[in-house]
Amino acid sequence: MTQVRRPQYVRVPIPHRDAGERVQDFSEVALTYTDDQAVLEAQRCLQCYKPACEQACPNHNPIKAFLAMVAEGRPIEAAEMLWEHNALPSCTGRVCAWENQCEGACPLGRKGEPVAIGAIERYLAEKALAARFDQPPSLRGPWPSGRHAVPPGDVAVVGAGPAGLSCASVLARKGWRVTVLDAWVVPGGVMSYGIPEFVLPKSTVAAEIRRLEGLGIRFVQDVTVGEDVLVDELLGPMGYRAVFLGIGANEAVRLGVPGEDLEGVVSAKDFLMAVARRQIGGAAPASGHDLVGKRVIVVGAGNTAMDAARTARRLGASDVAVYYRRAREHSPSRPVEMALAEEEGVRFEFLVAPSRFVGDGGRLRAIEMARMRLGEPDASGRPSPEPIPGSEYLVPADLAILAVGYRVERTLGDKTPGLETGRGGRIVVKDPHGLTSRLPVWAGGDCVTGANTVVHAVAAGRVAAEAIAAYLEGAPAVAGPVPRAGGG
Structure with missing residues (x-):
């Protein structure tokens, strides 16, 4: 295994599938490091005496220790050690907001790029799971029920x-x-x-x-x-x-605006769960979700909204747009998720919010949008959006996906x-x-x-x-x- 060290402030790039290819299927977008890539990236770690990355991790994972093990070519030992503290490293290694947590606290980020802690966590967990299972297990059970x-x-x-x-x-x-x-x-x-x-x-x-x-x-x-x-x-x-x-x-939060009960207005939870059920059951991902040539509007700009928008693109929608009532910088989504969505052809419209859903024969045909301006900060610390009187306009839509929160x-x-x-x-x-x-x-x-x-x-x-x-x-x-x- 190579021992050539990476320049201290330059990260080993995390590979991704090409946008034009990946939007055609549901295969994973981000790819895992090779053994050599993982070792090179882990060797960048400064092994801080008081690791700020561990302090910033909500689960206080033993990051310093597992990076040292990976740097020495011992990923399976690293995974066994990590599993004692984090039950799901192959999952958190994919979906954590590292830029705001462990990686955001890495001192290398002050002058260059922080260590790719999330990508290495995913790598070591994948290596260890592959060593345990000859083939990827199925989620289809059976498990006892009732x-x-x-x-x-x-x-x-x-x-x-x-x-x-x-x-x-x-x-x-x-x-x-x-x-x-x-x-x-x-x-x-x-x-x-x-x-x-x-x-x-x-x-x-x-x-x-x-x-x-x-x-x-x-x-x-x-x-x-x-x-x-x-x-x-x-x-x-x-x-x-x-x-x-x-x-x-x-339980999905409702907007409480007229026309929300029209056919063609769904929650992101229901939309994503319907697709997942078919995948778990072995059906084609698009089964029952023919969006080919359809216009899809996603309301909200968190990570769930990005998931819904990117899923709609994979189901064949010709136009997918995310509408958000605040400015881009106030979005609760991870910046990388927004960037990947844009690469895949998702459009973004900011400072707009639905004022009513317009139907024909009980079916959604358009959404009336109102332009917003930002006022004083609300409880979240972000400027509170206020509708601009007389700014309403219609946006044609075949499907509206609401991703505005859960309770x-x-x-x-x-x-x-x-x-x-x-x-x-x-x-x-x-x-x-x-x-x-x-x-x-x-x-x-x-x-x-x-x-x-x-x-x-x-x-x-x-x-x-x-x-x-x-x-x-x-x-x-x-x-x-x-x-x-x-x-x-």
């Missing part, structure tokens, strides 16, 4: 998204019997249903799930806690000693006595570890914070698991310091 399939155990984890999987991983490694209960047909949560194949392949999620099964974690799918089974039943006749709630925030579904909170919920149905926690008002129930991830990133959910699940384990071992369930990684 309340009749719930086995006895120590901890019930509700939700098979990143928070739940992270919590389950830590507890299983400590020797506790963990069952993950999930309302959807396959595990993975937003990673399986909400993030497109070209960003995070289903085979990658499946490989991490199969690895977690190898730790002894049991998955029961298609069972909704709060409807099919209650938290009281889990802690009562079913015999679980603790429960972790990682149910996410999956927590209230069913579980309403059906769990003593569980305090707050604004938007979020579960209220009493300490940094996610202890709720209902002992012994912990919660973490989007159902506590509102919609956030995968790595934030992973961190919440890990921290809660440490507290749950301590409680099961006899420690009082009280507030205390948040467990962190080492890392050198």
